[in-house]
Amino acid sequence: MQIILKNPLDMHLHLRDKDMLKAVAELSSKSFSAAIIMPNLLPPITTIEDVISYKKRVDEASKNTSFKPLMTLFFKNNYDFEFLKSAKEHIFAIKLYPAGITTNSQDGVNSIDSESLKDTLEAMSELEIPLCVHGESEGFVMDREKEFVPIYENLATNFPKLKIIMEHITTKDSADILDKYPNLYATITLHHLLITLDDVAGGMLKPHLFCKPIAKRYEDREALLNLALNAHPKVMFGSDSAPHPQDAKESCGCAAGVFTAPIALQVLVELFEKHSKLDNLQKFISDNAQKIYNFEPISKSVTLEKKPFIVPDAYGEVIPMYAGEKLKWSISSIS
């Protein structure tokens, strides 16, 4: 049994920099046609020069001409119209982080309200630059995304021409507002379709499943599955695959992030097959994103066959999700 995925897209990817970039970029570039590359380096990507130079490093590391890194800027409220106009040809979107909310987000925005962000967001609206948002408050870890919902609603209402992507949604609350605002969209990760807090902390504590936003409750996962499996047209796959060295995960203070890039397609096929929704995977993995972002990716066909794939224990010093476990599907060819 085979399935062919056309132009798979990862609409939320962390490739980091330097040695880590060199270690992981190829894994995504092999099986994806394009990926949105997150800008939360240290220091973050905030200038056109940063974007150009980071893209060059990504291209070199990905060693793959049939892969397009879709570059982003790290949102700063001092970006003016002229800057954004010049930046537009180099970027695909701008990513907004609340300050300090996740890995390397210290330089993010302290107060996200439509009044203080007005000039920048109006310029982005006019220039048709999409806004990707890490939507979490500073509240209790299980409530952070729920508490951010009014901020999404406020932004969506006040900037109706701005395309706003709720990144890596993890709750029913976020799923529920998706259809209320025409300009709201969402990405969903692989791991949030699979795990709940029980998998992270219900038995032994599993640092390799620790991520931000943290995995939530069963009813939340159910809401995400409902969107993804039915290929809701406003929802795209974004792995949020985030590599950390093993010793940064298995330590007295474990970094947030699940590494799924090299196994995402195989596991998605297994998941959609299990729910008898294989017909919808093409939309979730590529077509929806093309429509939402209005772009045409490099042509790439990934053929998967129902043949066991043993996930490596590690990719370099990074432990992937399902390390050492047997998946039902493997990638048999890419063209």
Added chain:
Amino acid sequence: MQIILKNPLDMHLHLRDKDMLKAVAELSSKSFSAAIIMPNLLPPITTIEDVISYKKRVDEASKNTSFKPLMTLFFKNNYDFEFLKSAKEHIFAIKLYPAGITTNSQDGVNSIDSESLKDTLEAMSELEIPLCVHGESEGFVMDREKEFVPIYENLATNFPKLKIIMEHITTKDSADILDKYPNLYATITLHHLLITLDDVAGGMLKPHLFCKPIAKRYEDREALLNLALNAHPKVMFGSDSAPHPQDAKESCGCAAGVFTAPIALQVLVELFEKHSKLDNLQKFISDNAQKIYNFEPISKSVTLEKKPFIVPDAYGEVIPMYAGEKLKWSISSIS
């Protein structure tokens, strides 16, 4: 500034066995007058011979004649009246674990209902053997204790003469039923008075703060603080201090348990002082437990003074809570 604690009691302590027992027993025996020693070894303590032999090992390891280990049996539903009658002089209480709910609880009870446990619990009632309970369901990790509340209520109602101790309560739900049933009591740990899930998983993931039951929400911690700081007469200190080697905590599957035994008194004084409730600490740390269990501990005076204490980075291979941090109070003398 000094404070003297008379006969401090730890009404819930894990000492484990073998090398770990030798490494940690002395730390509790030095500063506590007595402690209830949990029976969840591998295999668990289920016979009188087990109790006698484990007590001997604890006595040897604790190297301290002014410390009394209060031994327990691991609840099995086949304990009959005659067995319990013979066991009574050797034990202080019996600890009931739902099967598989925490460390070494595989041999626990699968279904906790008053009908199936009737014979054993009636025998315990008649013999006045207290029942200590790990009260968690098999549900979602944040709901497990809440879901166990009806079971506590059922047991308390059906066995009105049985002294039931809700061990290491972590939620407002448990706090709320304490006064509804005359035969319900509770222990509270140090760490559940201090942390919430935010401390475990809100920033970096902190394996050394991972415990079962998992730390809950702010309103839950508030309810526990309210009980402890006001020395509610049905509430006792029980550290649930649980040593694990560093490599069992900082790994791809981290064991549950926070190691607080050697720092508990110092931190409790700091906490009660901060809330201007120092006058109530004696009751929480000893007097309440003496009344609830109706016993008289070995006389011991622990003097603490307001002088910084730097918590060691490790006790042997065990990382304590607040490792390397500075506490405000230290133990100056024990007599």
